[in-house]
Amino acid sequence: MYFLSTETLRKYPPVPLITRQCVKDYKVPDEDVIIEKGNIVMIPVSGIHYDEDYYKNPEVFDPERFNEENIAQRPKYTHLPFGEGPRICIGK
Numbered sequence: 001m002y003f004l005s006t007e008t009l010r011k012y013p014p015v016p017l018i019t020r021q022c023v024k025d026y027k028v029p030d031e032d033v034i035i036e037k038g039n040i041v042m043i044p045v046s047g048i049h050y051d052e053d054y055y056k057n058p059e060v061f062d063p064e065r066f067n068e069e070n071i072a073q074r075p076k077y078t079h080l081p082f083g084e085g086p087r088i089c090i091g092k
């Protein structure tokens with residue numbers, strides 16, 4: 001039986017990019033940016049998983065990134081192999 005660890009799914013997300021379509025105009029907090037109704041937004045899952053701000057030495061395989069203490073130090077939505085929200089993967 002195969003098991004995909006949380007860290008494996010960080011390094012090699014099978015779905016490296018997810019998308020959403022904006023349903024109403026939205027002003028991004030603290031930014032001079034409005035996402036207009038109808039716009040497609042791309043969420044760069046791989047990019048987030050390799051962002052040094054969240055994962056130091058992102059090329060290194062380190063399951064300890066996902067111990068309770070380390071998870072608590074990262075913002076929410078920095079590990080997205082199954083997406084998020086109402087349309088999150090039902091196979092998760």
Ligand code: HEM
Pocket residue numbers: 004013014015018019080081082083084085086087088089090091092
């Ligand atoms: C490692 C295994 C898998 C990965 C990485 C994965 C990843 C994903 C991702 C990224 C999405 C889109 C979520 C979003 O847009 O927020 C998704 C959706 C979905 N996945 Fe998976 N998936 C996996 C396995 C499975 C399995 C085993 C099933 C079914 C038995 C499944 C069924 C679905 C379905 C039905 C959706 C659409 C949900 C919706 O749109 O409401 N997935 N998956």
